[in-house]
Amino acid sequence: MRPLPEVFHVSLDDFRAIRRRAEPMVLRGLVNDWPLVRADRAGDGPDLLRSLADDRPVRFLRAEPEAEGRLHYGATVGGANFVTQEGSLGAFLDAVAEAARQARPPALAVQGLPAAERLPQFAARHRMPLLPQQIPGRLWIGNAAKVAIHHDPSENIACVAAGRRCFTLFPPEAVGDLYMGPFDDTPGGVQVSLVHLTDPDLETYPRFRRAFEAAREAVLEPGDAIYIPYHWYHHVEATEPFNVLVNYWWDPASRGLGSPWDVMLHGLIALRTLPPEQRRAWRAMFDHYVFQLDGDPAAHLPETRRGALSPPTAEGLARLRAALKARLR
Numbered sequence: 001m002r003p004l005p006e007v008f009h010v011s012l013d014d015f016r017a018i019r020r021r022a023e024p025m026v027l028r029g030l031v032n033d034w035p036l037v038r039a040d041r042a043g044d045g046p047d048l049l050r051s052l053a054d055d056r057p058v059r060f061l062r063a064e065p066e067a068e069g070r071l072h073y074g075a076t077v078g079g080a081n082f083v084t085q086e087g088s089l090g091a092f093l094d095a096v097a098e099a100a101r102q103a104r105p106p107a108l109a110v111q112g113l114p115a116a117e118r119l120p121q122f123a124a125r126h127r128m129p130l131l132p133q134q135i136p137g138r139l140w141i142g143n144a145a146k147v148a149i150h151h152d153p154s155e156n157i158a159c160v161a162a163g164r165r166c167f168t169l170f171p172p173e174a175v176g177d178l179y180m181g182p183f184d185d186t187p188g189g190v191q192v193s194l195v196h197l198t199d200p201d202l203e204t205y206p207r208f209r210r211a212f213e214a215a216r217e218a219v220l221e222p223g224d225a226i227y228i229p230y231h232w233y234h235h236v237e238a239t240e241p242f243n244v245l246v247n248y249w250w251d252p253a254s255r256g257l258g259s260p261w262d263v264m265l266h267g268l269i270a271l272r273t274l275p276p277e278q279r280r281a282w283r284a285m286f287d288h289y290v291f292q293l294d295g296d297p298a299a300h301l302p303e304t305r306r307g308a309l310s311p312p313t314a315e316g317l318a319r320l321r322a323a324l325k326a327r328l329r
Contacts, residue, residue, distance in 0.1 A: 004169065004218040004226070015130045015227070019155070022229045024169050024216065027130075031159045032223035034126045036244060040162035040222045046093050046242055049141070049162075052122045053089035058110050060085055060092050063145070065104035069237075070146045070196060071187060077194065078185040082107070089118075089141075096143050100241035109142035111188070115246065128248055130157065140245040147236040149178055149193035153261070154249040156228040158236075160220040163243030167226055168197060168217045170233040177211035178233060197235045257312060 006026035007014060018025045031037060039048040063071055063082035074081045087095075092110060099105035115123040115137040123137060149170065158167075170178060179194045186192060195205045202208060219239075220226060228234055230251075238245070271282055287293045289309070298309035310316060 001168065001212070001215045001217040004167070004216045006218065010130070012130060018227060019229075024229060024232060025227045026218045026220065027157075027225040027227060029223050030129065030225040031126070031161065031246075034159075034161055034223070036122075036126060036161040037223045040242075040244075045162040045244065046097065049119075049122075049244065050090050050093050052119050053093075055088045055090070056118070057086040058089050058092060058113060058118070060087070060108060060110045060142075061145075063107040065106055067107060068146075068199075069107045069144050070148065070198070071107060071109060072148050072192065072196065073181065073187055073194070077181055080187045082187075089113075092141070096141075096242055099143050105143060105241075107143065107145040109140065109145045111140055113139040113141065115139055126161070126246065128157065128159070128246075131248055131250065135248050135250045137246045137248055140243075140247065142238060142243060143241050144243070145238050146198060148187070149195065149197060149233050149235045150188070150190050151231050151233045152190070152228065152249060153231065154251040155230050156247055156249055157225055158228065158245055158247040159225040160222055161244040161246050162222055163238055163240035164219060164221055165243065165245060166217065166219050166237040166239060167228075168215050168235040168237075169228065170211055170215055172231045172233070174211045174214050174233060177207040177209075177214075179205045179208065193233075193235075198237070257317070 004024055004026050006028050007018075008028045010018075010027050010030060015027075036045055036048055039045045061071055061082045062085055063069070067081045070081070072081050073079060089110070092108070096108055099108055113119070115126070119139065122139070126137070127133070128135070128137060149168075151172070158165075180191045181194055183191060195201070195208045200208050200212075218226065236245075271279060274282065289297050298306040301309070303310070308316075308320060
């Protein structure tokens with residue numbers, strides 16, 4: 001696979017330029033000064049994390065050794081090959097330490113723990129230098145586990161605070177070659193690929209070869225980070241007996257204008273079953289009016305006659321919403 005591009009000593013201006021390109025980028029050494037990064041290099045990462053934890057329970061995932069670290073569907077799509085358990089973070093870290101002494105350990109993972117809510121001292125001592133402080137960090141803690149190919153409906157900076165992680169990224173256009181699972185009954189809340197990246201069944205999923213050709217990969221060390229643009233698919237593999245990732249999700253788009261996801265669900269109802277020639281026509285309409293592949297579709301119209309093609313205003317949006325509600329009824 002092609003290596004992901006990388007940059008050292010990224011500045012805020014550098015990062016703004018990276019975001020404008022909407023391409024993934026490895027940010028080497030971005031959080032080298034984090035206390036947990038320094039503690040992990042000294043072999044004291046679990047002790048530092050334990051010192052910041054309290055006795056409140058956390059949810060964690062456990063997959064038996066036969067899963068080979070993959071947190072995925074079970075024997076059937078809709079099930080899972082792991083169980084969800086609860087315990088204090090200290091008890092979870094004890095379980096991770098015990099697993100490290102086993103020849104074939106289970107996969108253990110705490111996923112998306114809100115740092116400011118659950119470990120406020122950690123959040124205060126581990127600041128993200130490229131984002132506003134109101135964007136919260138989330139902790140992903142565990143041993144050597146593999147998170148299946150999925151996407152986030154947001155932009156993402158993920159920072160390796162302990163251990164190592166291998167990131168494999170696919171562009172949004174690869175969706176047709178990734179064999180994504182159903183929208184509901186997902187192992188972790190979002191669609192995941194049915195293909196195991198580390199052991200792909202290319203007879204069952206032959207188009208994955210094309211996705212593999214588009215893939216980009218990087219291994220991140222403690223202190224490194226990665227920028228994952230909106231909707232880029234990614235597979236994440238933690239490779240050490242103790243790993244901590246801190247990620248930051250944010251979405252700069254205004255959600256007051258409606259959800260693209262809702263539009264797609266409506267499209268599945270209203271467009272997918274149309275005859276082929278009608279789907280072709282509506283694809284052209286969406287390309288022209290929604291995605292504006294030909295430029296501003298209203299540029300030839302007087303400003304007073306652009307109607308729904310005008311820039312959104314509160315009054316115009318109210319009219320459009322009322323029309324949609326009436327049609328949906």
